[in-house]
Amino acid sequence: xxxxxxxxxxxxxxxxxxxxxxxxxxxxxxxxxxxxxxxxxxxxxxxxxxxxxxxxxxxxxxxxxxxxxxxxxxxxxxxxxxxxxxxxxxxxxxxxxxxxxxxxxxxxxxxxxxxxxxxxxxxxxxxxxxxxxxxxxxxxxxxxxxxxxxxxxxxxxxxxxxxxxxxxxxxxxxxxxxxxxxxxxxxxxxxxxxxxxxxxxxxxxxxxxxxxxxxxxxxxxxxxxxxxxxxxxxxxxxxxxxxxxxxxxxxxxxxxxxxxxxxxxxxxxxxxxxxxxxxxxxxxxxxxxxxxxxxxxxxxxxxxxxxxxxxxxxxxxxxxxxxxxxxxxxxxxxxxxxxxxxxxxxxxxxxxxxxxxxxxxxxxxxxxxxxxxxxxxxxxxxxxxxxxxxxxxxxxxxxxxxxxxxxxxxxxxxxxxxxxxxxxxxxxxxxxxxxxxxxxxxxxxxxxxxxxxxxxxxxxxxxxxxxxxxxxxxxxxxxxxxxxxxxxxxx
Numbered sequence: 001x002x003x004x005x006x007x008x009x010x011x012x013x014x015x016x017x018x019x020x021x022x023x024x025x026x027x028x029x030x031x032x033x034x035x036x037x038x039x040x041x042x043x044x045x046x047x048x049x050x051x052x053x054x055x056x057x058x059x060x061x062x063x064x065x066x067x068x069x070x071x072x073x074x075x076x077x078x079x080x081x082x083x084x085x086x087x088x089x090x091x092x093x094x095x096x097x098x099x100x101x102x103x104x105x106x107x108x109x110x111x112x113x114x115x116x117x118x119x120x121x122x123x124x125x126x127x128x129x130x131x132x133x134x135x136x137x138x139x140x141x142x143x144x145x146x147x148x149x150x151x152x153x154x155x156x157x158x159x160x161x162x163x164x165x166x167x168x169x170x171x172x173x174x175x176x177x178x179x180x181x182x183x184x185x186x187x188x189x190x191x192x193x194x195x196x197x198x199x200x201x202x203x204x205x206x207x208x209x210x211x212x213x214x215x216x217x218x219x220x221x222x223x224x225x226x227x228x229x230x231x232x233x234x235x236x237x238x239x240x241x242x243x244x245x246x247x248x249x250x251x252x253x254x255x256x257x258x259x260x261x262x263x264x265x266x267x268x269x270x271x272x273x274x275x276x277x278x279x280x281x282x283x284x285x286x287x288x289x290x291x292x293x294x295x296x297x298x299x300x301x302x303x304x305x306x307x308x309x310x311x312x313x314x315x316x317x318x319x320x321x322x323x324x325x326x327x328x329x330x331x332x333x334x335x336x337x338x339x340x341x342x343x344x345x346x347x348x349x350x351x352x353x354x355x356x357x358x359x360x361x362x363x364x365x366x367x368x369x370x371x372x373x374x375x376x377x378x379x380x381x382x383x384x385x386x387x388x389x390x391x392x393x394x395x396x397x398x399x400x401x402x403x404x405x406x407x408x409x410x411x412x413x414x415x416x417x418x419x420x421x422x423x424x425x426x427x428x429x430x431x432x433x434x435x436x437x438x439x440x441x442x443x444x445x446x447x448x449x450x451x452x453x454x455x456x457x458x459x460x461x462x463x464x465x466x467x468x469x470x471x472x473x474x475x476x477x478x479x480x481x482x483x484x485x486x487x488x489x490x491x
Contacts, residue, residue, distance in 0.1 A: 030309025076130030083108020
């Protein structure tokens with residue numbers, strides 16, 4: 001058995017972990033919305049106002065803090081007025097990005113904001129820059145947020161919500177370097193200034209405008225955007241996208257491909273450091289928050305599924321990718337203010353898969369529930385020591401990686417053992433504090449390809465045991481290919 005150590009300094013906090021880094025993203029793509037979230041009020045599937053009760057329960061269990069909608073590429077061809085008013089009179093439009101299926105518009109602004117109310121999440125609306133206009137987005141803000149008796153506020157009331165929604169987070173376009181208009185950064189900066197000039201809070205409501213950032217860690221794109229933007233600063237967030245992609249397929253991969261994907265996921269860390277450094281050069285007071293509002297794995301299309309729907313199975317490997325990424329965000333809680341995994345249900349790295357009235361939680365979904373313990377806590381310094389794992393010709397991944405936080409006298413440590421075959425015996429050392437009691441929760445599978453299905457929904461699930469603590473060092477054993485959550489009550 002290999003050995004490792006974890007040194008934690010519970011009294012050395014350096015930032016508060018923003019709950020929004022554990023955020024989600026739901027696009028009109030495949031069965032994410034229809035079947036995944038929305039079944040309609042007449043469905044035999046248990047629902048509240050047409051929204052599945054089981055998915056609401058899951059998102060509440062993971063304390064989903066923010067949900068981004070309606071896209072994605074879909075956002076820059078979405079016209080919000082198609083999704084309000086009586087559902088039977090809403091226009092049937094074409095989803096040009098995802099299979100040219102018919103979009104009924106039955107799930108629109110009110111339905112999405114009802115989902116957020118049921119879950120207890122903040123809504124994050126992504127506006128249409130690519131095929132829309134500043135007026136269209138400005139009117140959407142008024143419709144959602146104006147508290148007076150304007151025509152659009154009165155229309156909102158007539159459609160069932162007299163009080164303003166007070167939506168805080170507004171994205172000014174999506175992937176405008178690609179499907180959102182194929183702008184270069186200078187042209188997008190011009191569009192951003194034009195759109196955002198007309199977007200403003202009403203009645204002093206909290207209001208945050210989020211600009212489209214680069215595809216991956218493209219520092220040059222970011223620099224050119226801010227150079228063209230000049231001194232204009234009507235923006236509050238800057239959102240990069242990073243997909244670590246795949247290695248092999250969703251459920252079929254070698255040991256080397258296992259490590260390759262974790263290596264690719266780890267490249268989120270230099271993105272966070274370098275994009276924040278670029279922002280600091282133009283925003284030393286950090287009024288602009290770094291956001292990663294799309295991230296996750298992206299495997300080849302599943303056999304027998306519509307390739308345009310991006311449905312993929314989700315294994316323990318995806319769970320480790322999620323844990324590794326969330327730990328990066330927590331370790332850099334002073335640099336990241338929001339993250340949104342792609343996507344909530346039935347698409348890419350989903351929290352759960354649905355089929356009719358059935359729902360199965362994925363390993364990624366379990367990770368988000370485990371890691372909710374970090375939300376709003378103070379990030380503290382921690383050092384994880386284990387031999388790096390070499391793979392292929394020149395590749396390597398950390399044998400042990402994680403993060404730590406403290407809240408209300410409880411220390412939370414999360415970590416992954418990336419090794420496919422070797423357990424780790426880890427000595428946990430607390431510096432400047434002692435533990436009175438504790439528990440260890442492990443997420444692992446029978447092998448590195450383990451995943452949950454509708455026939456075997458519990459093949460991969462968290463298992464909690466008590467820890468023996470005596471005030472000093474604590475020893476924990478981490479099985480191969482696992483995600484771990486340690487909770488310690490501090491004296």
